[in-house]
Amino acid sequence: MRNVIPVAILVGTLAGGVAWSQTSPKPVAKRAAEKSGSEVGAAKFASNGALIRPVGHRKWVFVGSPVTPHDMNGGKAAFPEFHNVYIDIASYDEYAKTGKYREGTVLVKELVAVGGKSASSGKGYFQGEFIGLEAVVKSSKHFPEEPGHWAFFSFTAEKGQPEIQTAKAFPTASCNSCHAGAQEDYVFSEYYPVLRAAKESAEPSAK
Amino acid sequence: MRNVIPVAILVGTLAGGVAWSQTSPKPVAKRAAEKSGSEVGAAKFASNGALIRPVGHRKWVFVGSPVTPHDMNGGKAAFPEFHNVYIDIASYDEYAKTGKYREGTVLVKELVAVGGKSASSGKGYFQGEFIGLEAVVKSSKHFPEEPGHWAFFSFTAEKGQPEIQTAKAFPTASCNSCHAGAQEDYVFSEYYPVLRAAKESAEPSAK
Numbered sequence: 001m002r003n004v005i006p007v008a009i010l011v012g013t014l015a016g017g018v019a020w021s022q023t024s025p026k027p028v029a030k031r032a033a034e035k036s037g038s039e040v041g042a043a044k045f046a047s048n049g050a051l052i053r054p055v056g057h058r059k060w061v062f063v064g065s066p067v068t069p070h071d072m073n074g075g076k077a078a079f080p081e082f083h084n085v086y087i088d089i090a091s092y093d094e095y096a097k098t099g100k101y102r103e104g105t106v107l108v109k110e111l112v113a114v115g116g117k118s119a120s121s122g123k124g125y126f127q128g129e130f131i132g133l134e135a136v137v138k139s140s141k142h143f144p145e146e147p148g149h150w151a152f153f154s155f156t157a158e159k160g161q162p163e164i165q166t167a168k169a170f171p172t173a174s175c176n177s178c179h180a181g182a183q184e185d186y187v188f189s190e191y192y193p194v195l196r197a198a199k200e201s202a203e204p205s206a207k
Numbered sequence: 208m209r210n211v212i213p214v215a216i217l218v219g220t221l222a223g224g225v226a227w228s229q230t231s232p233k234p235v236a237k238r239a240a241e242k243s244g245s246e247v248g249a250a251k252f253a254s255n256g257a258l259i260r261p262v263g264h265r266k267w268v269f270v271g272s273p274v275t276p277h278d279m280n281g282g283k284a285a286f287p288e289f290h291n292v293y294i295d296i297a298s299y300d301e302y303a304k305t306g307k308y309r310e311g312t313v314l315v316k317e318l319v320a321v322g323g324k325s326a327s328s329g330k331g332y333f334q335g336e337f338i339g340l341e342a343v344v345k346s347s348k349h350f351p352e353e354p355g356h357w358a359f360f361s362f363t364a365e366k367g368q369p370e371i372q373t374a375k376a377f378p379t380a381s382c383n384s385c386h387a388g389a390q391e392d393y394v395f396s397e398y399y400p401v402l403r404a405a406k407e408s409a410e411p412s413a414k
């Protein structure tokens with residue numbers, strides 16, 4: 001039931017021309033690397049351009065949770081788990097005001113295994129264990145060549161392995177081949193009722 | 208696909224001995240009623256003992272989202288929608304520290320219709336429109352006779368009707384006949400991975 005992303009894909013090189021500077025070409029301690037990195041909005045980058053694992057997302061704004069389980073996809077679901085998706089608070093507030101994703105928006109997708117299919121409330125899908133964490137960041141500064149300036153990251157470790165603390169972006173095609181089909185700015189807002197409601201409440205002139 | 212709770216059940220009388228005082232026997236303006244009410248933790252009550260509709264829950268801590276759709280329950284699901292469940296922030300912090308639900312804990316269950324069953328990510332269940340809001344409150348002061356001192360409320364209006372602003376508690380049996388079967392303190396924490404993780408991180412001496 002677990003969906004483990006191959007490690008190979010996690011170390012995929014970042015596609016496109018990337019603008020941040022390598023301030024330290026030598027190996028440095030993690031703390032030093034973080035200090036010499038950069039940040040935009042809720043995203044923090046190490047000096048080598050890798051995204052530092054977002055922290056505190058469980059107190060961000062939850063936006064929705066689709067589930068596309070194996071048993072509805074011939075046993076071969078591309079995403080067999082629940083996806084609990086969150087947006088950082090400041091970006092949510094901006095989106096609710098303008099209907100746009102601001103520079104520095106971070107959306108986190110926490111992967112949760114299907115834990116059970118029956119309870120006293122009926123038959124269905126119930127959330128089991130956390131199995132991974134992914135993120136997407138919008139930054140024209142960091143990702144000038146990426147469509148919509150969005151880049152996609154995975155912090156999902158193989159089972160039993162320690163948490164991944166930094167991640168390079170996926171190659172553009174890995175995620176964007178689908179996300180280019182989203183109704184709005186490469187984010188599947190249409191499946192996230194909290195984002196739809198926020199957009200509807202945005203100032204009419206801003207939409 | 209919509210699940211509209213009959214209005215009759217919303218005006219069910221509150222079971223058990225209720226301790227708050229009726230400070231104003233005469234009809235009063237809503238604002239005055241709220242002022243003469245009471246509160247505990249994140250819960251606010253009007254002077255007649257009705258719970259005032261919780262506000263701001265989308266910035267509370269999301270804990271999980273089960274779905275028990277009609278098509279997995281012979282077309283007659285008791286709860287055919289996604290249940291996006293949240294806990295108020297202070298009660299979450301206390302739970303993460305002690306592994307217990309504090310006095311004044313409020314959990315909100317936002318009802319979201321199944322909006323679609325297919326997307327580029329696969330076949331599954333995707334969240335559609337908001338269709339209701341329910342809440343549960345723990346208060347030994349307000350609900351001394353209720354099991355675990357929990358009382359259950361619905362703010363779900365019929366389609367097209369205005370938001371319900373105050374609600375009386377359901378009769379004990381309406382909800383507790385199932386919730387008594389929860390593993391812990393009448394809350395189905397076992398289906399909410401964020402609560403399970405918080406409890407695991409609580410101080411060992413407190414669990």
